Amino acid sequence: MSERKKVILSEAEMPTHWYNINADLPAAGVELPPPLHPGTGQPIGPNDLAPLFPMSLILQEVSAERYIEIPQPVQEVYRMWRPTPLVRAHEWERALETPARIYYKYEGVSPSGSHKPNTAVAQAYYNKEEGVTRLATETGAGQWGSALSFACQVFGLECKVYMVRVSYEQKPYRKVMMQTWGAEVVPSPSPDTNAGRQILAESPDSTGSLGIAISEAVEDAATRDDTKYSLGSVLNHVLLHQTVIGQEVIAGLEAFAEDWPDVLIGCTGGGSNFAGFAFPFLKENISGGRSARIVAVEPAAAPSLTRGVYTYDFGDTAQMTPLIKMHTLGHDFVPAPIHAGGLRYHGMSAQVSALQASGLIEAVSVQQRAIFEAALSFASAEGILPAPEPAHAIWGAMQEALACRESGESKVIVFNMCGHGHFDLAAYEQHLADNLEDFDYPEEAIRASLQKVPSV
Amino acid sequence: MSERKKVILSEAEMPTHWYNINADLPAAGVELPPPLHPGTGQPIGPNDLAPLFPMSLILQEVSAERYIEIPQPVQEVYRMWRPTPLVRAHEWERALETPARIYYKYEGVSPSGSHKPNTAVAQAYYNKEEGVTRLATETGAGQWGSALSFACQVFGLECKVYMVRVSYEQKPYRKVMMQTWGAEVVPSPSPDTNAGRQILAESPDSTGSLGIAISEAVEDAATRDDTKYSLGSVLNHVLLHQTVIGQEVIAGLEAFAEDWPDVLIGCTGGGSNFAGFAFPFLKENISGGRSARIVAVEPAAAPSLTRGVYTYDFGDTAQMTPLIKMHTLGHDFVPAPIHAGGLRYHGMSAQVSALQASGLIEAVSVQQRAIFEAALSFASAEGILPAPEPAHAIWGAMQEALACRESGESKVIVFNMCGHGHFDLAAYEQHLADNLEDFDYPEEAIRASLQKVPSV
Numbered sequence: 001m002s003e004r005k006k007v008i009l010s011e012a013e014m015p016t017h018w019y020n021i022n023a024d025l026p027a028a029g030v031e032l033p034p035p036l037h038p039g040t041g042q043p044i045g046p047n048d049l050a051p052l053f054p055m056s057l058i059l060q061e062v063s064a065e066r067y068i069e070i071p072q073p074v075q076e077v078y079r080m081w082r083p084t085p086l087v088r089a090h091e092w093e094r095a096l097e098t099p100a101r102i103y104y105k106y107e108g109v110s111p112s113g114s115h116k117p118n119t120a121v122a123q124a125y126y127n128k129e130e131g132v133t134r135l136a137t138e139t140g141a142g143q144w145g146s147a148l149s150f151a152c153q154v155f156g157l158e159c160k161v162y163m164v165r166v167s168y169e170q171k172p173y174r175k176v177m178m179q180t181w182g183a184e185v186v187p188s189p190s191p192d193t194n195a196g197r198q199i200l201a202e203s204p205d206s207t208g209s210l211g212i213a214i215s216e217a218v219e220d221a222a223t224r225d226d227t228k229y230s231l232g233s234v235l236n237h238v239l240l241h242q243t244v245i246g247q248e249v250i251a252g253l254e255a256f257a258e259d260w261p262d263v264l265i266g267c268t269g270g271g272s273n274f275a276g277f278a279f280p281f282l283k284e285n286i287s288g289g290r291s292a293r294i295v296a297v298e299p300a301a302a303p304s305l306t307r308g309v310y311t312y313d314f315g316d317t318a319q320m321t322p323l324i325k326m327h328t329l330g331h332d333f334v335p336a337p338i339h340a341g342g343l344r345y346h347g348m349s350a351q352v353s354a355l356q357a358s359g360l361i362e363a364v365s366v367q368q369r370a371i372f373e374a375a376l377s378f379a380s381a382e383g384i385l386p387a388p389e390p391a392h393a394i395w396g397a398m399q400e401a402l403a404c405r406e407s408g409e410s411k412v413i414v415f416n417m418c419g420h421g422h423f424d425l426a427a428y429e430q431h432l433a434d435n436l437e438d439f440d441y442p443e444e445a446i447r448a449s450l451q452k453v454p455s456v
Numbered sequence: 457m458s459e460r461k462k463v464i465l466s467e468a469e470m471p472t473h474w475y476n477i478n479a480d481l482p483a484a485g486v487e488l489p490p491p492l493h494p495g496t497g498q499p500i501g502p503n504d505l506a507p508l509f510p511m512s513l514i515l516q517e518v519s520a521e522r523y524i525e526i527p528q529p530v531q532e533v534y535r536m537w538r539p540t541p542l543v544r545a546h547e548w549e550r551a552l553e554t555p556a557r558i559y560y561k562y563e564g565v566s567p568s569g570s571h572k573p574n575t576a577v578a579q580a581y582y583n584k585e586e587g588v589t590r591l592a593t594e595t596g597a598g599q600w601g602s603a604l605s606f607a608c609q610v611f612g613l614e615c616k617v618y619m620v621r622v623s624y625e626q627k628p629y630r631k632v633m634m635q636t637w638g639a640e641v642v643p644s645p646s647p648d649t650n651a652g653r654q655i656l657a658e659s660p661d662s663t664g665s666l667g668i669a670i671s672e673a674v675e676d677a678a679t680r681d682d683t684k685y686s687l688g689s690v691l692n693h694v695l696l697h698q699t700v701i702g703q704e705v706i707a708g709l710e711a712f713a714e715d716w717p718d719v720l721i722g723c724t725g726g727g728s729n730f731a732g733f734a735f736p737f738l739k740e741n742i743s744g745g746r747s748a749r750i751v752a753v754e755p756a757a758a759p760s761l762t763r764g765v766y767t768y769d770f771g772d773t774a775q776m777t778p779l780i781k782m783h784t785l786g787h788d789f790v791p792a793p794i795h796a797g798g799l800r801y802h803g804m805s806a807q808v809s810a811l812q813a814s815g816l817i818e819a820v821s822v823q824q825r826a827i828f829e830a831a832l833s834f835a836s837a838e839g840i841l842p843a844p845e846p847a848h849a850i851w852g853a854m855q856e857a858l859a860c861r862e863s864g865e866s867k868v869i870v871f872n873m874c875g876h877g878h879f880d881l882a883a884y885e886q887h888l889a890d891n892l893e894d895f896d897y898p899e900e901a902i903r904a905s906l907q908k909v910p911s912v
């Protein structure tokens with residue numbers, strides 16, 4: 001019998017609790033400044049968020065409990081696809097001629113094809129429990145909208161998705177996927193909200209943006225009693241729900257009889273897949289038990305961690321959200337149109353930002369063409385076509401593996417392969433035809449954008 | 457802890473042998489008439505097939521051994537995605553309000569998204585072992601071409617795929633998937649073969665057909681020393697390689713503590729996913745040990761088992777293949793353009809045909825709109841979007857489950873969910889817009905087509 005290729009835990013071995021890093025930040029000397037009200041500049045309380053979120057999620061947002069139990073109905077839905085595989089990349093190691101041992105967690109086996117349902121299911125459940133019958137959200141390329149559509153159908157909630165118009169027209173399959181799960185999907189800007197109507201009046205041909213779509217979904221939720229808003233990344237309760245990933249990785253590495261990884265790598269947009277993967281390991285770094293380097297890889301087209309500043313800023317373009325202390329490029333920074341749509345965000349979650357500011361994690365940025373090269377190298381060897389977002393993590397893992405080839409070290413490298421690329425083949429086609437562009441920003445462009453950041 | 461949702465066997469529990477039903481047909485009183493040479497009408501021998509296939513596959517084609525060992529390198533590649541999940545469809549049972557216990561085997565977790573790599577990997581391996589450096593094949597919608605492209609890349613073979621032109625243009629993502637795995641993909645008819653050039657000379661705008669693409673791939677293989685031909689269904693060695701599916705189902709049901717299924721359901725086009733799923737159970741039916749009903753579901757647009765005749769006919773339109781005794785609609789019958797492209801075949805594998813003729817399996821046919829209704833019902837409950845091909849099996853399982861609701865029986869129903877529908881969302885979109893057509897053939901159309909069947 002040759003070497004083991006993958007570990008899929010049994011359902012009985014699934015995590016029963018989410019891990020909340022807020023509990024351990026003080027021990028690490030990491031301060032987490034409170035979100036501020038966009039109008040008053042004062043710290044916000046739970047009631048300020050009540051029009052948008054159910055109270056159970058608001059309380060998770062500010063909880064200091066280390067472990068929060070996963071409700072049984074949520075665990076049951078997780079078991080439709082969880083535990084997900086932890087795979088040893090034997091073939092890719094051979095192709096890279098590296099002595100490193102490379103592992104990847106594969107979240108693409110979920111119904112919508114990424115890690116997003118981990119939080120979508122939890123959010124739909126808590127909303128249902130509090131009597132909400134309808135959720136509104138925005139989506140760019142469609143990963144988050146698909147996940148929430150699925151989750152809403154599971155719990156019998158209505159779901160309205162405002163999909164950025166350019167994606168609605170260019171990626172019709174994601175829209176159809178949402179519709180098969182019963183969601184109502186409209187291109188944003190839409191005539192269904194004041195925000196949408198206003199923009200359509202000014203520019204009838206607007207292709208939309210994530211900022212506009214957020215404004216529409218928030219307005220929808222705020223103006224209807226039966227409806228709350230749902231967000232797919234950035235907030236602590238979202239990061240929290242994703243920690244089933246990292247906990248499963250730890251158990252999977254044990255089953256592989258690996259001691260502890262040397263380096264962990266995830267891609268970062270708003271921070272949720274990175275956090276869900278890395279935070280259970282960070283807990284060990286903080287407690288001084290076992291330690292690993294933790295690397296966030298972000299696109300050069302949205303370099304909040306590597307080129308932004310750590311300061312209070314709005315989460316959206318329209319300045320409707322609370323002010324959050326985070327790494328930001330400025331709230332009206334519009335990232336270049338790279339294919340990794342899930343990483344095109346001007347800011348970063350507060351937790352990931354605070355950890356980066358404290359030197360507890362590392363961050364690098366990479367250009368689009370390099371990540372597709374890495375994705376092809378991985379797909380050739382491992383047979384799985386990655387989405388452009390996890391291709392950033394793949395690129396990061398590849399750099400570490402190639403460094404091991406130079407040094408002869410047999411490091412253990414683990415990365416989060418957070419979704420498949422079945423809906424991204426147009427991007428692969430462009431890459432194969434050498435038609436993809438890299439994007440860079442001169443220093444003065446970033447400086448100009450950062451001047452819009454409010455002074456608190 | 458609530459009821460178990462799924463079983464994924466460990467890699468150590470994977471089948472080590474393929475099951476060859478030829479060994480058990482005599483005990484069942486099932487005769488399997490030999491293939492005949494298309495020119496002489498005499499039974500063909502191994503040497504007649506040598507220009508197209510490596511000798512190890514030719515010997516598997518005629519083997520009477522009950523179990524054939526799976527080579528270690530093939531087992532290793534299988535472990536990239538195998539064992540696949542066996543899932544208890546709790547949610548769908550609840551939605552259907554049935555007392556039946558429904559299970560499905562999910563083959564969509566493979567690299568190309570269906571059961572096809574089970575044989576593609578084996579075929580690439582045996583070709584490689586015999587010094588072949590290049591494989592040629594045809595593909596319709598692209599499932600088989602994707603699987604063989606993947607397998608060829610794993611073993612370092614070149615791969616040339618002749619893809620039916622209408623699909624090449626309408627489903628570009630499948631083409632890109634093959635290219636990312638290094639295959640050369642051309643629209644068929646192509647200028648690369650005599651067969652293709654001849655058709656292009658007569659009809660430059662030909663949209664192609666599976667029959668034409670087969671002719672091109674066979675000519676390519678027959679005229680090049682470095683190249684063999686590879687087929688994705690119909691032949692015994694292909695069916696054989698798929699029996700890992702049924703063997704895993706048996707082990708999975710044991711892990712669920714189920715006694716034995718009452719009814720097994722698979723879709724049929726050429727017969728390979730049905731055979732791979734059902735034959736390990738048929739072995740028990742034949743030996744008189746345990747027994748289950750076995751149902752093949754085919755499209756009303758290609759009803760070989762339900763409306764064809766059991767007689768010798770060609771496997772291809774151009775009459776180049778051996779004559780096989782099988783259920784056929786006539787070798788130049790062109791099935792209506794349903795979305796289940798993988799089931800659009802005029803004939804049926806010899807083994808499946810002989811079993812049907814002997815009454816050891818049942819067959820039903822169903823229209824396209826009904827299978828999409830069933831697929832939506834399944835996807836809503838189970839979160840997995842099925843391809844149109846397994847949607848036929850889903851429809852069959854649904855009929856059994858609804859019958860149980862009427863009768864109150866708690867039967868065990870198992871079906872093969874042989875692939876996901878991530879590349880079929882245009883079909884779902886048409887279905888949601890109520891734009892799908894059903895197809896039926898008047899009796900005289902079938903009779904006319906059958907008159908072309910040669911008399912042997």
